[in-house]
Amino acid sequence: MNIDLIKKEFPIFDEKIQNNDLVYLDSANSSQKPKIVVDRINEFYTKQFSNVGRSVHYLAVAATNLYENTRISVQKYINAKDKNEIVFTKGATEALNLVANTLGQSYLKEGDEILITELEHHSNYVPWHFLRKSKNIKINFAEINEEGEITLEEIENKITPKTKLISITHLSNVTGAILPVKEIAQLAHSKGIIIVVDGCQGAPHLKLDMQDLDCDFYAISCHKMYGPTGLGVLYGKKKWLEELPPYQGGGGMINEVKKDRISYGELPNKYEAGTMATAQVIAFDQSIKFLESIGIENVMKHEADLVEYGQELLQKNNSVKLIGNPKNKGGVLSFTIEGVHPHDIATILDEDGVAIRAGHHCCQILHDKLNIPASARASVGIYNTKEDLDQLNQSINNCKKIFNL
Numbered sequence: 001m002n003i004d005l006i007k008k009e010f011p012i013f014d015e016k017i018q019n020n021d022l023v024y025l026d027s028a029n030s031s032q033k034p035k036i037v038v039d040r041i042n043e044f045y046t047k048q049f050s051n052v053g054r055s056v057h058y059l060a061v062a063a064t065n066l067y068e069n070t071r072i073s074v075q076k077y078i079n080a081k082d083k084n085e086i087v088f089t090k091g092a093t094e095a096l097n098l099v100a101n102t103l104g105q106s107y108l109k110e111g112d113e114i115l116i117t118e119l120e121h122h123s124n125y126v127p128w129h130f131l132r133k134s135k136n137i138k139i140n141f142a143e144i145n146e147e148g149e150i151t152l153e154e155i156e157n158k159i160t161p162k163t164k165l166i167s168i169t170h171l172s173n174v175t176g177a178i179l180p181v182k183e184i185a186q187l188a189h190s191k192g193i194i195i196v197v198d199g200c201q202g203a204p205h206l207k208l209d210m211q212d213l214d215c216d217f218y219a220i221s222c223h224k225m226y227g228p229t230g231l232g233v234l235y236g237k238k239k240w241l242e243e244l245p246p247y248q249g250g251g252g253m254i255n256e257v258k259k260d261r262i263s264y265g266e267l268p269n270k271y272e273a274g275t276m277a278t279a280q281v282i283a284f285d286q287s288i289k290f291l292e293s294i295g296i297e298n299v300m301k302h303e304a305d306l307v308e309y310g311q312e313l314l315q316k317n318n319s320v321k322l323i324g325n326p327k328n329k330g331g332v333l334s335f336t337i338e339g340v341h342p343h344d345i346a347t348i349l350d351e352d353g354v355a356i357r358a359g360h361h362c363c364q365i366l367h368d369k370l371n372i373p374a375s376a377r378a379s380v381g382i383y384n385t386k387e388d389l390d391q392l393n394q395s396i397n398n399c400k401k402i403f404n405l
């Protein structure tokens with residue numbers, strides 16, 4: 001696999017960012033976009049634009065077909081059983097809110113318990129917190145071990161007879177830990193518990209097979225998958241999507257509307273109210289084609305090599321403290337440098353063209369647990385190279401010099 005050639009598919013790397021070549025190490029936040037995705041958005045708006053699912057004129061029918069083609073591509077990419085198990089949302093955040101809201105309306109009852117983990121992004125905590133407030137549902141937390149992992153045993157220990165739902169990240173956006181989702185799903189189902197997965201960091205970096213993982217819901221963020229912003233995917237098992245009530249009301253999601261009654265549309269329309277992110281959905285088909293052209297196994301191998309290399313480099317760099325050391329780790333390197341605020345680290349690295357993220361990464365529970373207010377995070381994508389990580393290390397050394405470390 002030739003990473004230089006892959007990198008050439010991303011126009012942003014032809015740009016000078018503040019007179020520097022871009023070393024982009026913020027893909028866990030959002031990935032850069034290949035030209036085919038950007039071009040597809042442009043082409044759709046300039047030559048093919050129409051709203052979908054409404055009018056019967058040529059452009060409308062063609063756009064609807066393109067929109068539905070992406071649904072089939074996503075279904076195949078994640079090996080869902082049925083294309084109607086794929087619901088487009090405005091992001092993973094909306095996907096998780098949809099699940100929490102609809103289960104809250106119709107399934108979860110006062111006194112029920114939900115189990116999440118200390119690794120969760122706020123998107124996989126706050127929507128459940130709403131239910132804690134409105135329905136008096138209890139939220140329990142599975143705790144990380146010293147390596148920043150969540151083990152199957154810890155999940156098992158935290159399940160009580162009242163646990164109705166487990167909602168976990170596939171891959172932590174801070175420690176990089178990959179959770180044993182398949183085993184957790186088996187355990188959950190053996191006890192009649194629903195399993196929801198925040199797949200934001202899983203989908204761009206891991207091979208996905210919904211039928212094998214057997215989770216009930218899986219949330220995907222398209223902008224982290226070399227795709228457009230404003231778009232997410234909710235995978236939901238058909239039986240749940242059929243059974244649960246709609247999330248939002250409006251055009252497109254209804255069957256019949258009368259003064260005294262309303263019936264809802266079939267799947268997946270029931271969950272796609274209003275004008276959807278049409279151009280983004282159509283362009284996302286190209287993101288999937290891009291990932292398929294490389295092969296997810298190759299993506300995984302490349303990113304595993306990178307993270308191993310980066311981890312070794314940073315481990316050797318004294319005064320850099322890596323956060324977590326999971327056995328099964330994705331492409332995330334979070335760290336602190338004693339005496340330097342992560343925002344200062346990120347600002348100084350930025351002067352060399354090295355783009356990382358600093359803050360709590362929407363994981364305040366985890367940072368509280370680690371007793372730190374924030375951390376710096378370098379995260380990799382398919383376009384990164386070992387040279388990028390050398391530059392990261394070099395820029396960290398520059399930062400240390402400024403702080404006399």
Ligand SMILES: Cc1ncc(COP(=O)(O)O)c(C=O)c1O
Pocket residue numbers: 028029090091092093094121123124169171172173198200201220221222223231232362
């Ligand atoms: C683990 C995790 N969950 C959820 C989200 C939210 O995703 P979205 O931006 O698609 O709403 C993110 C994005 O940062 C994330 O990293």
